[in-house]
Amino acid sequence: MSGVLDWLTMPQTIFFLAVTGVVFLALQVSAAVFVYAERKVAAFMQQRYGPYLVGPKGLLQPIADIVKLVFKEELRPKAADGLLFAAAPVISAIAAFAAFAPVPFGASTTFFGLLPEPMPLQVADINVAVLVIFAITSMGVYGIVLAGWASNSKYSLLGGLRSSAQMISYELAYGMSLATICMIAGSLSLREIVDAQAGYYFGVIPKWNVFVLFPTGFIAFLVFGTAGVAETNRAPFDFPEAEQELVAGYHTEYSSMKFALFFLAEYINMVTAAAVTTNLFLGGWHGPLIPEAYGWIWFLIKLFVLCFVYLWLRWTLPRFRYDQLMAFGWKLLLPLATINLLVSAAGVLYFGL
């Protein structure tokens, strides 16, 4: 028993628990902020005011939304499969939270000398982090598919089926562009990939993976970003919930907090996708001016920019047609990513990276 107590009071353990708690809370808060940002950005792009009644500039709108959702009546279709209907949103949310665990968001720090040895700003430092994120993200699709099936509604089922087809199609291009970067960096650990991006080419251009082996790094970035938008089911790839055709897709029959869990998962998935993109392609916490110990500031700045791009895309681009989406994934993105992988493999061999 004393062993457990010793372990619990070790500074490393406390730091680990603190980081885990902070990440857990930050992800939830980020979803709330994201909802507000989405409505404000949408309003700005459509020359409206957006939410402005609750709190100054409508800042308390997310809280009002949450209160409303909590007090909504929980409905369940009579013919629904009770167990899976309840499990589906939970699976989505768990997968969304867990996917952030291997994502590093700052350099190793002793936290102002409080810790005996530097600890990484990360929940779990896994040497195959890239693959773990990929695996957990691919678990998220089960929440959507099962929600579609368990609701026993034709719109939900169609939404669920579309989602599984879409995610499988885009995972290939996603994986190919991931492989490109892992090959160039020579590692599957996100921390090592980020650390390889420190420094500058010719003293000006940062050594980020977007610029590596130009243009292969940049193409991988574009493919990864596009597939990432499709993986998170965001416009212009939001087929699982295409309102005009499927009412609301897989969550047609959901209400109250179960519905909220789906949205929580969707926004957290976006944050995770942006964080992974930052680490893989945009140099993670490396950047000019800010010292390395405060690198997480750079990380957050890059994260915010990418999240804004997500919103920007949604409110600018119209939705694809379903067959266009499939053709785009299989006939354009996948061959492009594969050729890019081969070219960069040749580049790695030739330049001996």
Place this chain on the structure above:
Amino acid sequence: MRRGCSILGSDLILFGLFAAVAVMGSLAVIGQKNPIYSVLALILSFFGLSGLYVLLEAPFVAVVQIIIYAGAIMVLFLFVVMLLNVPREDAAEWDRTHPYYRPAPAVLGSALAAATLGLLAWAFSRTPGLGAGVADARPAASSVGQLGRVLFTDYMFAFEVTSILILIAMVGAVALARKREQ
């Protein structure tokens, strides 16, 4: 990754946990009447297996197990089950027609099961070093780089033949699914 194990005192508890998940999951696959639940139980079983791989210090194999089997193949299974709308098994029909209730297949099945168990027991009795800990029986290829090197040198032929086999299966599937020209 090993820190968590040391608190519990041994890997044995974790092994028992993951093994139980894997075995119970596989049992649930054949015990379910609803095909969707069978698919989900199989996924659970894969997670148990993946946990066992982590205990064997093969994180890459563990993750690949999840990505390929739980993440890709089972999504397709689920997709097909949902698309065909496979009905629940009818319990009364099952009782009447299932081979379990006929004598000849039951005897044959029991004999096969006994033979398999006997073969397993014989194999275990002849395998040296089963009593050694996990850490002693460290697998030869634990990192991705080592694994790739082994695959593309020692097992080159088997690897390439497997890939051609998969390619043939893919081409065959496309040929079968193609619309017939009138």
